[in-house]
Amino acid sequence: MKTFSIGILLLAPLIAAGAVSRNGAAAGTAGETHATAFRTASSAADQFPRQSRGGFYGAEGDEDETYSFYFSRAAYGSGGRFGRSAWATDYPDADVWITNVLRRLTGVDVAPYDHVVRLDDPKLRRFPFLYAVEVGSMGLAPAEVQGLREYLLAGGFLMVDDFWGAGQWENFEWEIGQVLPEYPIVEIPLDHEIFSSYYAIREVIQVPNVNNGIAVGMGAPGARTEECPGCSPHIFGILDDKDRLLVIINWNSDLGDAWEHAENQRYPLMYSTYAYQVAANFIIYAMTH
């Protein structure tokens, strides 16, 4: 409870001021230079239309500035759900929220805007932190498998979020098995360093999507946090042979929605606070381990 109240205190001014974010990513296939790679999102952003722009505000980040950290969203091939690209779920709102809140909560010099990169893009290797969602419908092309594999083995870090139930798990397990066949997926215990790298995370909470969260918050009858019957939250990981985490997997939980809807008064703040805390820990860990 204590950590939550700290989180609320930290988030409150941000929410009160109204979160500001840049309006999407710049387009175009950038040249190979370093700077353009940092500043320009991959063509993926255009290839896959954005899911939503509603409720967002103008840009704050300076595109000419170079930052130490880019919250890079993985654009991958997939069958898609409801006619949309799965990778772009909650994009770019969740991304803009997490980047701006991270700037407030931590000393990380985060680029305060969204940033998308394709798995088969060589520029992927310039962004050692990668966020992927809805991996339950992920379907990687061979070039993407190779791109992600080399990325992770070279030192990249993948955070997986927002996929639910055994079916989606199986899909993801199969896909990631293509990428890193030599390393098994294991449950990450709460005494792992990743849970104390910034905040002290004492439990794994199931973070509901926005609708379930609001329902639970309002005490609606039959309201529940899970998206699939009886599924409980777990944090899994893939470790290399030196016990370094390459992939952190947030299963049966939706951190992205909690970031995105942090300012929604009907969405319980405790989920957003937890989601930001977990993200801060994952990112600090990825930058130091």
Next chain:
Amino acid sequence: MALGIWQFFLKYPPLVYEKGRIVFLSPLPGWLLLAAVVVAVVAGISYFRRGATLPLPDRLGLIALRGGLLALLLVLLLRPTLQVPVAVPQENYLGILVDDSRSMMVADGSATSRGDEILSTLNTELLAKLSEHFRLRIFRFSGDATRIETVGDLTFNGGETRIGRALDQARNELAGVPIAGLVVVSDGADQSEAELNETLISLRTSSVPVYTVGVGREAFARDVEIRRVSSPRSVLKGTSTMVDIVVAQTGYAGKTVPLIVEDQGRVVSSQDVVLPADGTPATVRVNFTAEEAGWRRFRFRVPLQDGELVTANNDRNALIEVREGRQKILYFEGEPRFEVKFLRRAVDEDEELQLVVLQRTAENKFLRLAVDDSEELADGFPITREELFQYRALVIGSVEASFFSREQMRMIVEFVNERGGSVLFLGGKRAFSEGGYAGTPLADLMPVELNERGDPGYYRELKVAPTRAGLTSAALQLDPDPAVSASIWAGLPELSTFNQLTRLKPGATALLTGSGPSVPEGQIVLASQRFGRGLALALPVQDTWIWQMHSSIPLEDQTHETFWRQIMRWMVNEVPDQMTLTTSAEPAALNQTVQISADLRDKGFQRINDALVSALIESADGTTNELPLRWTNRRDGEYEGAFVPLASGLHQIRVQAVRGDSTVASALLTLDAVEDNGEFFNAQMRSPLLRRIADETGGRFYTLSDINRLPEEVDFSGSGITRVESYDLWDMPLVFLLIIMLVGGEWGLRRLRGLP
């Protein structure tokens, strides 16, 4: 020949004129002088009157000839005499010091050795001749001078030659007796030229001339010599180590020979070296890796070449302490960034390095990584010397200067200056000028000149390339093969910087520079400087991790790891412990005194003078001796003791410093004691040194070919008990010749002009 003519006309050898002074034994009475002047004037007038018809030049010529004759006669009437102080026979002592060192066994140029030449020269009439005039005292010397009865007692087996010490000792032996001079017979291969100055001043003030006799050739016809090896005293196990070797040669210029490095007999490196021009020493840098821990004897050698005169100078040994065990480095990073992750990964597998990270994750929030216990860095960046000085090196990342208190900044300066630690300043938005470091104590530490104000908008991408110094730096060799290393550098992807730095501090070295569009000329990427006892580095880039992550870098590539491991190892390699031990000679010469010095500090690296320090010396033959080391009074924290190695081989010296009931520090040193062969290095006859000794003391330099003039020279030295001898000059054949020339000249001129 010339001497013969001189002596025929002038009757006495030049030395007599040089040492003597001319006096007139019959002063002329005043009236006679007046008469002479009157006669001269009258004669002059008469010449002018009578020769009125003669042209002026003839008249002046006749006057000069006649006047000259009269003047000569006048001088002769004064009875000119040469007075010379001459040593009284058998009243004076003459010390003869013969070099008995092993370099006398060198047979340069002929079948006989230098020693044999000395024996044959001294055994002829020379010593007999000298003993007619002087009481001879013969000494043999190498390190010390020892009295011997005859030259037959010479063995030519001594260690290093110390002419200064030998002269002092011989003089002490002859204290209280009149000394005509000292004769030094040597090749001048002095191993301690520095201590000579005081001796020479003392000899000059007490008027003891030193006559030096040079033995041997000034240049060998054919020889290769390893003249010097500059190796680190200690290295970290597995570290690529560069050693500078000075190679000199004659007769093999331009030849390619292998320079071999052996670690206790096992070849660890072999490198081809093109021999430099005759007589010009060249420094060769060899690179090898010490893989075995402990004190190791490394041998650096060039194989014997055909026709080499001196065979013992082709190799040199160096004892190097190869350390193992984790060396602690503190990396303080002011903002979370990927440099931390990848730097940790790079050195993770290096068993000799422990990279402790203090990561500021938010204002006043820190993450500690790889600490030994929960106490370490619990309060953030160290605030006491003891806390900071436990580390051997410090990396300061992107953290603004205002984070540190003034005391912490001073402590970091002392960490380098006094503790001898290394510091590396990384680039970043909050580093260098941009971090507000200009004008702070830490700016003094940096090898680069900071701009007064930072430029927050400055950002450049740059291609990194080693400078000439960088190419030869061990820390920047990305491959054992220098050519491969250069090509790896050329292929590395660009990095970026927020810090515009182009000016080096005086004495600092740029090792890496960057170039690219809008990048100012000479943008520094890596610079180093020695600062007090330690090392300070600047690496003003912020993303060396690109060298690991970039898509052009293959997964198995080790460049990033190699770069950081070598930089970190360089930083900790020579960082001293609380107690450092040095010896006056390395290797030590057998049977000669060696000084052991300890520099002792407490945990805060403050020098301490009140500890009980003792050394336990385990000789090569197994005997153990305890030796107290005493505070020297000269310098704080300096303790000294001396011992004489009696067995050749490695001596283990364990030194422990105790204060009250607790041990302050302990250290181990291994010292090699060898039959000294320093004599064979630089063993050519060094006449400049011998000439200098003679010149500065009023003696003279000889070689064995003109040594027969020595007895006479010493006779006239003027030192010791002398009597004044007078030599008449009026009856010199030269006087007679002059008279004939003057008279004949006048007669001839008159005849020519038809005068009576």
